[in-house]
Amino acid sequence: MSELDRGSSGVARRADYLQIPLTHSTEEDSWLVTYLDVITLLLVMFVVMLALSGGAAATPDETTVAAVDAAPLAGGGDEQSSPAMDDDAFTERARAALQDAGLSDDITVISHQGGVRFRISNDILYGSGEAVLSREGIRQLENLVPLLASSDYRITVAGHTDSLPIRTDRFPSNWELSSARAGSVVRLFESAGIARERLQATGYADARPLFRNDTEQGRSRNRRVEIILESQPPE
Incomplete structure (x- = not known):
């Protein structure tokens, strides 16, 4: 298989994965190979960054609720005069x-x-x-x-x-x-x-x-x- 055929086959696989319609490549649209590679690399980078961050950040509302729930514990029993x-x-x-x-x-x-x-x-x-x-x-x-x-x-x-x-x-x-x-x-x-x-x-x-x-x-x-x-x- 020639280099061109192998490149075309790789492009087809990436196009199928990203659900991008594929047309027959010519020398004029060979830039699509580089474009798909960049998109794939960006996708992989975002996945890695999300994994390293430990998941989605808490929303402001969730942070507020957590702070309110923790307040009685932080205050101890002094504020609750039984x-x-x-x-x-x-x-x-x-x-x-x-x-x-x-x-x-x-x-x-x-x-x-x-x-x-x-x-x-x-x-x-x-x-x-x-x-x-x-x-x-x-x-x-x-x-x-x-x-x-x-x-x-x-x-x-x-x-x-x-x-x-x-x-x-x-x-x-x-x-x-x-x-x-x-x-x-x-x-x-x-x-x-x-x-x-x-x-x-x-x-x-x-x-x-x-x-x-x-x-x-x-x-x-x-x-x-x-x-x-x-x-x-x-x-």
């Missing part, structure tokens, strides 16, 4: 204050979801069947005032009794007794300077016992006042 973490910190501060005041055995501090709870036995706060705070009860509650005043919690005072019925002129049932006891605590807090819009009182009688009411020990532990602190909803 309410639960604040509640735990307040609980520890309350326990330390009660320990310093010698009241850690009389007042139980409980951290719960969305707030903190103080639990105090009625036997310390009141006489039997009474809703007037005892001197010791006043002292214990006054030790809580600085803690409550330094917080932004909504404060609910809940009164609880045992299941033994009461029927007096002032307290026809445990509902009235538990409500009156909660009210006396709220009045003390208000007189100590805690904003009244943060306060509310409620009585549960014996409807929410912690222990069985068929033993004296159980009834004693069910007679209690709970000061429930809850995070205020945003306005």
Whole structure:
């Protein structure tokens, strides 16, 4: 096969690959051989460059999304102040204050979801069947005032009794007794300077016992006042 035939055969193969219609070559259009070689070389160069670059570059939108997704990780946990973490910190501060005041055995501090709870036995706060705070009860509650005043919690005072019925002129049932006891605590807090819009009182009688009411020990532990602190909803 002559050189011309071999060249023509190569041109035909490249023309078929690039889908370029081929006409019979003459000396006048022999430039087509060089043109097809250049096109082939450029195609190979672009393929190699694309392979070395590791693929198509990310679009501006993709880059922005990636940066937004990575932002919380870069910021760590400092920007997300968890309410639960604040509640735990307040609980520890309350326990330390009660320990310093010698009241850690009389007042139980409980951290719960969305707030903190103080639990105090009625036997310390009141006489039997009474809703007037005892001197010791006043002292214990006054030790809580600085803690409550330094917080932004909504404060609910809940009164609880045992299941033994009461029927007096002032307290026809445990509902009235538990409500009156909660009210006396709220009045003390208000007189100590805690904003009244943060306060509310409620009585549960014996409807929410912690222990069985068929033993004296159980009834004693069910007679209690709970000061429930809850995070205020945003306005």
